[in-house]
Amino acid sequence: MTSSTIDRILDAAEVEFAAHGFVETSLRTITSKAKVNLAAVNYHFGSKKGLIQAVTDRFLGPLTKNLQTQLSAYEMALTETQDDEQELQVLLGILARSCQQVAQQNHHSLAVFARLINTAYSQSQGHLRKHLTKQYGASFMYFMKLLRRHMPLMTHEQFFWRFHYLLGILVFSISSSEALLAICEREYASSRSLDQIMADIVPVMASAAQAPIIGDS
Amino acid sequence: MTSSTIDRILDAAEVEFAAHGFVETSLRTITSKAKVNLAAVNYHFGSKKGLIQAVTDRFLGPLTKNLQTQLSAYEMALTETQDDEQELQVLLGILARSCQQVAQQNHHSLAVFARLINTAYSQSQGHLRKHLTKQYGASFMYFMKLLRRHMPLMTHEQFFWRFHYLLGILVFSISSSEALLAICEREYASSRSLDQIMADIVPVMASAAQAPIIGDS
DNA sequence: TATTGTTTAAAACGCACGTTTAAAACTACC
DNA sequence: GGTAGTTTTAAACGTGCGTTTTAAACAATA
Numbered sequence: 439m440t441s442s443t444i445d446r447i448l449d450a451a452e453v454e455f456a457a458h459g460f461v462e463t464s465l466r467t468i469t470s471k472a473k474v475n476l477a478a479v480n481y482h483f484g485s486k487k488g489l490i491q492a493v494t495d496r497f498l499g500p501l502t503k504n505l506q507t508q509l510s511a512y513e514m515a516l517t518e519t520q521d522d523e524q525e526l527q528v529l530l531g532i533l534a535r536s537c538q539q540v541a542q543q544n545h546h547s548l549a550v551f552a553r554l555i556n557t558a559y560s561q562s563q564g565h566l567r568k569h570l571t572k573q574y575g576a577s578f579m580y581f582m583k584l585l586r587r588h589m590p591l592m593t594h595e596q597f598f599w600r601f602h603y604l605l606g607i608l609v610f611s612i613s614s615s616e617a618l619l620a621i622c623e624r625e626y627a628s629s630r631s632l633d634q635i636m637a638d639i640v641p642v643m644a645s646a647a648q649a650p651i652i653g654d655s
Numbered sequence: 656m657t658s659s660t661i662d663r664i665l666d667a668a669e670v671e672f673a674a675h676g677f678v679e680t681s682l683r684t685i686t687s688k689a690k691v692n693l694a695a696v697n698y699h700f701g702s703k704k705g706l707i708q709a710v711t712d713r714f715l716g717p718l719t720k721n722l723q724t725q726l727s728a729y730e731m732a733l734t735e736t737q738d739d740e741q742e743l744q745v746l747l748g749i750l751a752r753s754c755q756q757v758a759q760q761n762h763h764s765l766a767v768f769a770r771l772i773n774t775a776y777s778q779s780q781g782h783l784r785k786h787l788t789k790q791y792g793a794s795f796m797y798f799m800k801l802l803r804r805h806m807p808l809m810t811h812e813q814f815f816w817r818f819h820y821l822l823g824i825l826v827f828s829i830s831s832s833e834a835l836l837a838i839c840e841r842e843y844a845s846s847r848s849l850d851q852i853m854a855d856i857v858p859v860m861a862s863a864a865q866a867p868i869i870g871d872s
Numbered sequence: 873t874a875t876t877g878t879t880t881a882a883a884a885c886g887c888a889c890g891t892t893t894a895a896a897a898c899t900a901c902c
Numbered sequence: 903g904g905t906a907g908t909t910t911t912a913a914a915c916g917t918g919c920g921t922t923t924t925a926a927a928c929a930a931t932a
Contacts, residue, residue, distance in 0.1 A: 660909080660910085691910090692909095692910055692911055692912080693911090693912090694910080694911075694912090695909085695910075695911095698909075698910085699909095
């Protein structure tokens with residue numbers, strides 16, 4: 439099997455990146471966990487940056503594809519006269535479920551995704567963010583366009599901010615999910631899962647989306 | 656002036672930590688920006704970890720103190736028959752304003768704070784999180800106790816999750832504020848500030864807090 | 873089987889990091 | 903003014919990192 443090395447590197451890297459982040463994970467720990475020679479990363483991926491991109495692309499591709507198909511199906515069925523509140527929750531549910539389905543295939547990819555978004559937005563000179571929006575931005579633009587319809591009274595700027603407040607719920611929930619689930623297990627003896635979190639946040643995001651506008655511009 | 660070195664280190668460290676995070680900021684860049692000898696950090700703070708703690712303590716102290724006094728004042732004036740929705744916004748506004756006021760004294764401390772929370776919740780074996788809750792947890796427990804009154808229909812577990820969803824809005828907004836403000840400036844030619852963001856998110860958090868409960872437990 | 877191209881292996885390179893050291897400079901007090 | 907304690911300085915130490923190199927092992931083809 440020729441690609442066994444590549445896959446083992448990607449799997450190990452995903453786990454370590456999800457647990458300790460990009461910079462705090464060394465190629466030496468990745469390659470040792472993958473039981474692969476150290477030089478294999480640079481041989482197959484060129485550099486550590488190339489590996490990070492390969493890891494993220496592996497789930498970002500399916501995620502956007504999944505999102506895209508679900509969104510167009512949603513837009514098709516939109517003409518029927520339905521409750522706007524309900525439609526909003528369906529739309530937000532699509533986003534949550536897309537994340538969820540990607541996570542089902544690989545439990546760690548979603549944590550990597552959240553880290554990716556967080557680091558991308560944490561640097562104002564966001565080359566990573568620009569790369570993400572250039573590569574996968576179309577799907578998210580599509581999502582934003584559909585979401586925009588449910589917040590017609592906002593200006594574009596107000597919607598921009600509100601959208602990122604909603605994104606904060608999603609990203610923080612995912613990136614903190616491991617810690618929060620552990621606390622929940624210990625404190626309330628309740629074994630939840632990431633699926634339940636993703637289901638939980640949909641009505642919360644919907645309410646946040648519909649909150650009155652106060653901004654002065 | 657004896658403590659000039661210490662203060663210059665703290666100031667420079669805060670700026671660099673806010674901009675590039677803890678691990679990606681080296682003592683060499685900090686000491687060179689502070690125009691101070693490299694060894695000064697280890698001399699005055701013992702280690703890099705000690706410096707990080709000193710930087711965070713410098714604003715975490717005032718923040719919790721500020722929060723504490725505002726919360727007790729809030730609790731005093733609570734007996735009057737007021738709109739619950741309005742009181743909730745006041746309470747959330749206290750949290751936002753506490754962050755805001757700390758940020759006014761030092762523009763970068765709030766970004767460091769957001770990074771701190773993010774990294775604390777990103778590791779499930781969160782020694783940093785436990786240290787934070789042990790050191791400053793009392794004020795946040797107090798806040799949670801007051802917030803809890805506005806969500807009486809939830810179980811403790813449901814409240815736990817909902818609280819962290821709200822926290823996601825706050826933390827993501829702060830940690831992404833620099834990037835988002837830059838995008839907003841470029842895209843909408845609108846010069847906003849962190850103060851406006853803090854004011855913006857209050858009604859959003861309030862709506863998120865009041866969202867219906869769906870969770871199965 | 874010989875040859876070519878691809879993958880793995882072990883070792884080393886250069887670099888940046890946090891930290892330590894030991895002497896110099898400074899400060900304050902007798 | 904000399905001395906003890908504190909702070910600053912310059913240099914080096916050891917470590918771990920990403921990366922490169924060179925050769926060996928392997929695979930496929932003729």
